[in-house]
Amino acid sequence: MSLGPRELRRYSRHLLIPEVGLAGQERLAGARALVVGAGGLGSPALQYLAAAGVGRIGIVDDDVVDETNLQRQTIFGTEDIGKRKAEAAAQRVHAINPFVAVDPLALRFDESNARELVALYDVVLDCSDRFPTRYLVNDACILEGKPDVYASIFRFDGQVGVFTRDAPCYRCLYPEPPPAGSVPTCAEGGVLGVLAGIVGAWQASEALKLLLRIGKPLIGRLMLVDALDGNTREVRFDRDPQCALCGAGATIRQAREMQYGEQEARDVEEIEPSELDETLREWALLDVREPHEIVLGVIPGAIHVPASELEARLHELDSARRYVVACRVGAKSRWAVQRLRDAGFSRVRHLRGGLLAYAVEHEDFAFF
Amino acid sequence: MTVRIIIFARLREIVGAAERPLTLPSGALVRDAWAALAAEMPALSPLETSTRVARNGRIIATDEPLHDGDEIAFLPPVGGG
Ligand SMILES: [Zn+2]
Numbered sequence: 001m002s003l004g005p006r007e008l009r010r011y012s013r014h015l016l017i018p019e020v021g022l023a024g025q026e027r028l029a030g031a032r033a034l035v036v037g038a039g040g041l042g043s044p045a046l047q048y049l050a051a052a053g054v055g056r057i058g059i060v061d062d063d064v065v066d067e068t069n070l071q072r073q074t075i076f077g078t079e080d081i082g083k084r085k086a087e088a089a090a091q092r093v094h095a096i097n098p099f100v101a102v103d104p105l106a107l108r109f110d111e112s113n114a115r116e117l118v119a120l121y122d123v124v125l126d127c128s129d130r131f132p133t134r135y136l137v138n139d140a141c142i143l144e145g146k147p148d149v150y151a152s153i154f155r156f157d158g159q160v161g162v163f164t165r166d167a168p169c170y171r172c173l174y175p176e177p178p179p180a181g182s183v184p185t186c187a188e189g190g191v192l193g194v195l196a197g198i199v200g201a202w203q204a205s206e207a208l209k210l211l212l213r214i215g216k217p218l219i220g221r222l223m224l225v226d227a228l229d230g231n232t233r234e235v236r237f238d239r240d241p242q243c244a245l246c247g248a249g250a251t252i253r254q255a256r257e258m259q260y261g262e263q264e265a266r267d268v269e270e271i272e273p274s275e276l277d278e279t280l281r282e283w284a285l286l287d288v289r290e291p292h293e294i295v296l297g298v299i300p301g302a303i304h305v306p307a308s309e310l311e312a313r314l315h316e317l318d319s320a321r322r323y324v325v326a327c328r329v330g331a332k333s334r335w336a337v338q339r340l341r342d343a344g345f346s347r348v349r350h351l352r353g354g355l356l357a358y359a360v361e362h363e364d365f366a367f368f
Numbered sequence: 369m370t371v372r373i374i375i376f377a378r379l380r381e382i383v384g385a386a387e388r389p390l391t392l393p394s395g396a397l398v399r400d401a402w403a404a405l406a407a408e409m410p411a412l413s414p415l416e417t418s419t420r421v422a423r424n425g426r427i428i429a430t431d432e433p434l435h436d437g438d439e440i441a442f443l444p445p446v447g448g449g
Binding site (some may be wrong): 037039040041042126127128129130131134151152153154155157158159173174176177178179182183184185186189191196222224226228229233234235236237238308311335 | 374376377378380381382386410411414415417418420422425426427441443444445446447448449
């Protein structure tokens with residue numbers, strides 16, 4: 001795709017790099033990138049892909065901008081609260097670079113559209129925030145022969161890697177997701193905002209390298225970023241001959257979203273946020289959030305035993321008593337209910353969606 | 369033998385340190401290093417099946433042997449974005 005005078009001026013600092021140059025910049029102008037998730041990672045990735053002049057950028061996200069996103073999702077401003085992320089991000093991409101065509105896809109990336117969407121682009125950036133979507137992005141990419149530029153973050157730690165059809169894939173690295181509730185999400189565990197910037201920008205760099213066909217992509221290498229210690233490490237990994245997707249006896253032939261957490265959810269008795277007030281007349285509330293989370297809001301009368309100390313402090317609880325277990329978003333509490341069941345507590349339930357869901361229905365409950 | 373354990377993400381929150389030495393009997397395997405750590409901290413156990421282990425910068429199976437001075441990194445899956 002040939003560039004006009006205004007584009008040549010805009011991209012002049014790229015044109016000066018021999019590895020990019022005019023041919024590389026034209027290649028970017030003809031390239032298509034799909035960004036799955038316009039969140040913490042998607043924010044920097046989208047902005048750099050747009051500024052770099054990737055000709056067409058798809059943005060898949062079915063979510064809406066929330067005030068708690070703004071600490072790290074720098075593609076949005078305060079005025080975007082309440083807007084659809086795909087659309088607000090597309091506007092920003094257009095403002096950065098009107099030479100880029102944007103596809104705002106305000107829908108959920110799921111098994112009904114995964115392969116179809118992936119097939120329309122040259123490279124896919126996995127900027128999602130849940131395990132089933134990560135496996136789905138990987139499977140759709142490998143099946144369609146498109147590179148999956150993966151990154152993920154938690155608190156101060158980040159991972160970046162590139163999965164392709166003829167190299168190790170995400171399932172070779174992590175054959176199965178962790179048990180539901182054992183690994184907190186950013187909504188539950190928190191994340192340093194700028195880590196999303198560092199890791200998402202790195203992800204954009206990997207995507208640009210693949211599109212330009214330059215450098216050494218992070219294939220078979222997992223980059224580990226530690227913002228707290230200020231260092232990076234690399235670990236190498238091989239293709240898993242037993243990989244369910246790319247191994248010799250592969251069983252996965254279609255991109256299907258895995259059942260995740262739902263089995264456990266059925267096994268754990270839940271109560272709805274709307275039932276909590278009523279239930280607490282007869283049940284005790286066991287709050288299993290960690291001490292530093294308590295400042296975000298408390299329900300009066302709750303018993304606090306952090307999930308991390310639950311096993312050691314079981315003796316403080318009475319197995320004959322009835323407990324509603326609550327945490328921030330309902331993952332740790334589900335895990336805690338299973339632990340309590342194993343320890344002989346028969347009348348325990350967990351608060352679905354956690355205190356965050358309760359706060360949505362109770363405006364007088366100050367919770368953040 | 370003594371190996372150096374490096375711990376990431378969720379595991380680091382549980383262990384409370386990014387690095388620590390671990391002394392194991394000679395002939396110990398990768399999974400013995402995990403078992404020694406999990407014996408101290410039972411909260412690690414739900415993550416055992418999904419955590420990958422790298423020995424000196426390469427991800428390996430848990431039945432591989434360890435050697436004195438090895439650097440063992442425990443890499444739990446990270447999902448946030
Ligand atoms: Zn694989």
